[in-house]
Amino acid sequence: MTALNHKLMRDLWRIKGQATAIALVVAVGVMLLVMMSGMLSSLIETRETYYERYRLADIFAPVTRAPLGMLDRIAEIPGVAAVEGRVQGGALVDIAGQALPVRATALSLPAHRAPKLNEIYLSDGRMLTPGRTEEVIVLQTFAEAHDLQLGDYLSATMHGSLRDFRIVGFAMAPEFLFTTAPGEFVPDDARFAVLWMNEEALAAAYDVEGAFNEALVSLERDARAEPVLAAIDRLLDRYGSLGAYSRDDHVSDRFISEEISGLQATSVAVPPIFMGVAAFLLYIVITRLVQSEREQIGLIKAFGYTDWEVAWHYFKMVLVIAVAGALLGCVLGIWAGRGMAGLYQAVYKFPFLVFRVDASSFVMGVGVSVMSASAGGLFVLRRVFRLTPAVAMRPPAPMDFSRSGALNDRLKNWLDQPSRMVLRRIFRNPGRIFGSVIGIAVGMGLSSAQLSVMSGFDETLDLTFGVIDRSDVSVSFFEPMPAETAFDLAHLPGVIEVEATRGVSAVLRNGLNSYRGGVTGLVGEARLNRAVNKDMTDIAMPETGIVLARALADILDIGPGETLMVEVLEGKRPVLEVPVASISETLLGSPAYMRMDTLNRDLGEWGRVSGAYLRVDSDRLPELYEALKETPSVAEVTRREDARAAMQKLMDTGAGAMRYVMAAIAGIITFGIVYNAARIAFGEQARDLASLRVIGFTRGETSFILLGELAIVVLLAIPLGVGIGYYLFFLIAAGFSTDLYQIPTTFQPDAYGTAALAVVLASILSGWLVKRDIDKVDLVATLKTRE
Amino acid sequence: MSKDIKNTFETRGVTKVYGEGEAAVHALRGVDLDIPRGEIVVLLGPSGSGKSTLLNIIGGLDRATDGKAMFEDQDLTAMSDRDLTRYRRDHVGFVFQFYNLMPSLTARENVELVTEIADDPMDVDEALRLVGLGERMDHFPAQMSGGEQQRVAIARAIAKNPTVLFCDEPTGALDSKTGRAVLHVLNDVNAKLGATVMIVTHAAATAAMAHRVIHFADGAIRRVETNDTRLSPDEIQW
């Protein structure tokens, strides 16, 4: 090893604390980069492969009942590559030991051949035997949640009649990457099932023999979906088309797409922040190093080393730190990525999801960190070039503090000497102080914004289940029923209050903007399931007009007073023109509310209800469930508590861990900055501090001079961090909110508190580390060194 | 390098001004100097008279404000930075007034720092033994006395077998015994390697070992003497 490399190693060892702190910042940046970009490409590729291999349809066209011959007609539409018809319907599965039946979707599989579209992935067991109407293949995650075995029997109610099935296989399917029970937003494997059955069995159960009630269509490469959708709608209109929609509108794909685009945005936005901080840190640390070694630089140059050789020597130090951090980041990234893939698999049902990082992610991670580190380093290297040997060999002129001059007179009156020293240093070096404050504030902002998002979920739960929907149980009927059906529920055991509701599915349209959803009819003065405005007060259902959730109004680009087209997809399928009455606040879903009577009148179906919200005596729930099971008109029963618990569980597992990660991020950035700033201040002032100690200042007083500066930096950074955090949070909330879920933008004090706490703890830790060094200072040695 | 050039250095009207206007310091006020090849030259003069400044300029560390300084047939004042670097790398050995060792390198490594980029260096151990530091090669500067550090600096300067050796106060911090040892080394380098050696010193007695003595004052040469008989370092009175 050359002598210069010896010097390099020893210098690195000398600044090991600082180097480590910087490398950690780099590592976190690279970790996030590798983790997110790896996760992103894993998700995208896996989804792509999964969709392709199991031939997921491009278009879904539900109808009431269409003759099989229509499939050929659809196949003739230009742009259509393949068509498959199937039967699908809702079912309720009885699970032993479960008071409530589980909601399920039943789907047909063709006998004697594989489906042309929407193939399933059989994870265990076998395919259905043609002709065996009692065989069923069950969604694997559901089977696991209930510990179902091959050969077990399962009873399910379809279209009102209860039948027994034998499980022959477990499967997953690309159309069920993300599954929730209808109307819910968080997957709960135990409470939603998919059953695949022979076509003839299902057709019989749902009265669609010789027909289909859902057409699946795949498009030719390059074919546009819109004309095909329109053509299908025209063909199927007579058969009760519920409106064909493309894969992008399929719930499962929508959720995963939202996830992917969110991840994409984060992976572009977050890692650069770390790289920027690392570059800044390298800049100040190497600047300081070069400054303190100016004589040595001059000396080496005097020996005949070229500017480039000297610059390269210092640059190598930058490289070592950046590369070490980047490599650590890669390792951490893989580790974190694996963990994240595990989390994803809890939510998204991939038969396989291998976290795989392309070589390019590593190259990018290392490249980006080296580049940003170099950016920090290059500024400094200019100084190395400029130093001529003769100049470098002279000690630098004492720091000029006259710049803080104007302040001096005023300061004198009310500050003691040490405080004045602190303030003068700050005014002497505003750039560095400013950089440190910004760096810490951005780190804190970043983590408080993320923490706010998570705290926001609690608010979502509270708003959704505490304010908007205060019912305990909701019941839906097989078909619209006379109003008495709902009122009869009041006589069931434990029922305290009943509130009828009428829902229809519909396409809402405003000019070119449209949304596939539904309209919920509420009673005029709803108490159990309500629409609320910003300040959480009830919105009474108006005599005329519709109340739209904010997210929905945004999508449709419509406001109060304007007229909305509602294309109802049920019954006589009327097209209604309804004025928008007001906007309601929601955080989950995007409901549209109307007064139930008005909706019924517009539908031309007087006095109909499709379900009811119940408030019940929780002690008598089991009794109530028994009674509801016996009630023939009841199709589904949902307990609010289950939905809430599922969301809570998701929060507690995935998001809970993220909370610590986010706090750690603020901590690491702060540590990197504060520790380095402290070390540098210490290096610059070691002699002064030693002199002070010789004069008779105590350790505490000398430490104050050094750490006071840092305390001020941290104190300035925290409020700024809150500001940045709130702003970032706002951006995140705006960017990530969809019609599926919205991120509440209320100020979340606990999030900022946690982030600020991490900042303070990291500062205390770095202050303590440096204080230890101050206490160790050897007075004689310090005073002897020239510098 | 043409053999017929007799002088290692020739300077004409070299001036050096630090700063500008009122604050200007005239460190050198027109120095004309001829230093023949292979001589030991001692520079004497009061503090602040410009000795170090002159050394810096003919050593290729600094540039003259005006005038001309030739090293053999090369014009130092006209050289680019890159050429000056080459010049220092190939020809010059320095012993600085303040020892200027690299604190993070051991004695041996400090010497290696120079031998690694030299064309025809001497053995590092040999150089350290010449200055009597064979035993302390693996010590860091902080673990050595001032005199020991100075000797490392000398070992470092001679290890590259320089054409010219500049020594700014090489014995300032040394007792008479080690001081003599150092002067012996310089004498040997001159005698055996034929290096031109320039020594700046406040110890007037050192002048007795020189071929030539230059008296400096106020940025200019006052007097140049040549010694007909030189004393050996052992005979010098401290």
Ligand SMILES: Nc1ncnc2c1ncn2[C@@H]1O[C@H](COP(=O)(O)OP(=O)(O)OP(=O)(O)O)[C@@H](O)[C@H]1O
């Ligand atoms: N960078 C500089 N800026 C301003 N003045 C300088 C600078 N370097 C040297 N001087 C001045 O130039 C003059 C000559 O300095 P130089 O170092 O050559 O003196 P010297 O003869 O080596 O003194 P000493 O025996 O004390 O080492 C002095 O007055 C000094 O103050």
Ligand SMILES: [Mg+2]
């Ligand atoms: Mg001098």
